[in-house]
Amino acid sequence: xxxxxxxxxxxxxxEQAARFGIAVLAGDPAGVVVEGVQVLAAHxxxxxxxxxxxIAAQPGGAPPLRAYQLDIAIRRCIAAEVAGVVLPSPxxxxxxxxxxxxxxxxxxxxADGPPSELAVFVDRCLxxxxxxALARAEQAIETVCAVADTHPSDVRTALLDAAGxxxxxxxxxxxxxxxxxxxxxxxxxxxxxxxxxxxxxRDPAAAIALPVxxxxxxxxxxxESQDRFGPVRSRADLVIELLVAESSRIDALAIxxxxxxxxxxxSHSVAWVSPRHHDDGERHPSPAQLAALELRALxxxxxxxxxxxxETWHVVAFHDDLLMIVSEEPGAPDxxxxxxxxxxxxxxxxxAAIGPVWAFTVGLGTPQSGAPxxxxxxxxxxxxxxxxxxxxxxxxxxxxxxxxxxxxxLDFSASPLSRTLLDDVLAPLDALGxxxxxxxxxxxxxxxxxxxxxxxxxxxxxxxPNAVNYRIRRIEQTLALDLDDPDTRFAVELAxxxxxxxxxx
Numbered sequence: 001x002x003x004x005x006x007x008x009x010x011x012x013x014x015e016q017a018a019r020f021g022i023a024v025l026a027g028d029p030a031g032v033v034v035e036g037v038q039v040l041a042a043h044x045x046x047x048x049x050x051x052x053x054x055i056a057a058q059p060g061g062a063p064p065l066r067a068y069q070l071d072i073a074i075r076r077c078i079a080a081e082v083a084g085v086v087l088p089s090p091x092x093x094x095x096x097x098x099x100x101x102x103x104x105x106x107x108x109x110x111a112d113g114p115p116s117e118l119a120v121f122v123d124r125c126l127x128x129x130x131x132x133a134l135a136r137a138e139q140a141i142e143t144v145c146a147v148a149d150t151h152p153s154d155v156r157t158a159l160l161d162a163a164g165x166x167x168x169x170x171x172x173x174x175x176x177x178x179x180x181x182x183x184x185x186x187x188x189x190x191x192x193x194x195x196x197x198x199x200x201x202r203d204p205a206a207a208i209a210l211p212v213x214x215x216x217x218x219x220x221x222x223x224e225s226q227d228r229f230g231p232v233r234s235r236a237d238l239v240i241e242l243l244v245a246e247s248s249r250i251d252a253l254a255i256x257x258x259x260x261x262x263x264x265x266x267s268h269s270v271a272w273v274s275p276r277h278h279d280d281g282e283r284h285p286s287p288a289q290l291a292a293l294e295l296r297a298l299x300x301x302x303x304x305x306x307x308x309x310x311e312t313w314h315v316v317a318f319h320d321d322l323l324m325i326v327s328e329e330p331g332a333p334d335x336x337x338x339x340x341x342x343x344x345x346x347x348x349x350x351x352a353a354i355g356p357v358w359a360f361t362v363g364l365g366t367p368q369s370g371a372p373x374x375x376x377x378x379x380x381x382x383x384x385x386x387x388x389x390x391x392x393x394x395x396x397x398x399x400x401x402x403x404x405x406x407x408x409x410l411d412f413s414a415s416p417l418s419r420t421l422l423d424d425v426l427a428p429l430d431a432l433g434x435x436x437x438x439x440x441x442x443x444x445x446x447x448x449x450x451x452x453x454x455x456x457x458x459x460x461x462x463x464x465p466n467a468v469n470y471r472i473r474r475i476e477q478t479l480a481l482d483l484d485d486p487d488t489r490f491a492v493e494l495a496x497x498x499x500x501x502x503x504x505x
Contacts, residue, residue, distance in 0.1 A: 008034050010053065010084050010107055013125050016139055016166060020111045020118050021089070026098040027107035034083045037122040039115050042087075045073050048080040053122055055086045057115040067094045078104040086111050086118065136205035140166035141212050148220045155220045163213045170200040171213065175352075181288075184211040188218045189225045192292045229298045235262045236316040239325065242371055243318070243378050254371035263312050267330040268374040270365040271343045272381035273322040275350065275358050276394055284320035289354045296349045297322060304342055311338070321385070323378060335367040340397065359395035361388050383501055422495040428478045440478075443471045445496035448489050 010029035014022050035051040042056040042065055056073060058065070065073065065087065074097050077085045084107035087093075091110050101108045111118055124135035143166040144159050152158035156173065164170045173187055176196040181188045185197045197214040199206040238257045242264075245253055254264045275293065277283035285293065294317050301313035301324065310332070316323040324346065326339050347360045363384030365377030384398040429437045443461060447468065450456035454472075458465040472483070481488050 008126050010034050020113050022111045025093045025108040026101035029107045032083050039119045045076040048082045050081045051083050053084050054082045055115045058088050071097050078106050133204035137208035140209040144213050144216050159217050167206050169203045169206045185214050187214050189222045192295050239316045250371050263327050264371045266327040267367045267369045268327045269335050269339045269367040270377040270381040271324040272363040272385040274361045274385045278359050292353045293350050330369045361385050362397040364399045422498050425495040441496050448493040
């Protein structure tokens with residue numbers, strides 16, 4: 001016979017014993033103190049101890065108790081003043097027996113499973129030690145797995161509620177930028193941590209169950225994310241194809257994109273987000289950090305799409321950068337401003353996700369219609385972002401200059417064929433290496449833009465005219481071109497300007 005710890009109640013035991021299919025047939029278990037547990041044969045209940053939970057056992061293969069036998073069992077339990085009696089299922093309690101139990105304040109229960117297993121479980125609950133904590137943890141794990149298998153619509157809330165109910169301790173998912181995917185209480189989508197699972201108070205059962213519940217919640221969240229964002233990611237692949245394909249393929253790709261649900265016929269505005277380290281502008285986020293940023297962006301634009309049905313949003317991971325695209329009917333007002341608002345919010349979330357040491361430089365493209373317009377806006381945004389990074393303006397938001405020469409250069413840059421032809425002009429300089437090649441392009445542009453004046457080019461470059469002359473002669477030899485020829489000068493100057501604006505090679 002077992003003496004329970006103070007405060008163990010029948011309703012608390014029932015709450016934790018859900019896996020035994022316990023049903024209340026009569027009486028009210030709330031607040032009924034249980035001092036121990038006994039397993040007795042149904043015909044031997046007069047030996048029951050006061051304030052104990054008595055589990056009535058039937059021999060294997062025995063028929064269910066008859067109505068008069070149930071009536072006798074209930075009367076014996078009332079006489080013994082037990083905390084409650086558990087009858088083996090299936091059982092049908094007559095109205096007279098139910099009324100008898102209610103008048104006497106006896107709680108009558110029915111349960112599935114072997115009486116010995118139920119007795120062991122109740123024993124652990126009464127002891128409130130390691131065995132009890134283990135029992136609650138096991139119950140929480142079983143419950144969470146069962147709930148996850150039903151694929152509820154709000155999987156996160158359903159799993160947290162189920163685990164908290166089984167443990168008797170409320171669980172919650174808290175944002176924590178410092179959580180790592182290897183932490184036992186981390187909840188992740190893939191390897192992207194989305195928070196930390198915490199209990200409202202210290203509890204041994206919660207400590208045991210927490211890593212398993214977090215793992216189940218992670219897998220369920222990953223599945224939910226795939227169902228939710230899978231189509232968007234598929235369309236993102238089509239966006240990348242549209243951006244890098246030759247112009248001759250645009251029409252065919254636009255048809256494929258439309259079939260996949262990408263509204264190419266609308267007006268598109270693109271934000272090109274380039275995360276760089278504050279202390280090293282050439283350092284990019286790791287693949288895991290970029291995945292975390294992509295997930296935050298997807299969640300953000302999903303909320304935005306739900307709030308504004310007239311907008312369609314897409315997020316595209318492109319090399320080490322992210323593209324955020326909003327599409328709506330041509331002529332819609334404040335198209336670019338709304339994109340700016342969402343990007344500003346994303347920068348806040350991104351900084352919290354990967355840390356304040358990262359700067360988010362953003363280029364905003366102008367609204368453009370159709371598949372060619374999507375390419376144009378993306379090109380504008382990319383050049384604006386790359387120009388800001390090259391100019392040392394990390395963390396700035398730059399709107400594309402759509403007037404004058406830059407606009408012409410964007411049109412050239414949008415055509416892979418034009419880029420290839422102009423890159424070929426300067427290709428011999430690339431053999432010098434990135435730094436020397438860049439210096440040569442800048443020297444060449446200063447010389448050509450001042451009408452081949454060594455003195456004025458020297459002023460622009462802050463060099464001696466003789467140094468400029470030496471560089472130009474070496475460049476002419478490398479390119480094997482006559483810089484005095486007007487057509488050659490025009491082509492080379494255009495190639496230099498395009499190279500510097502786009503940051504090619």
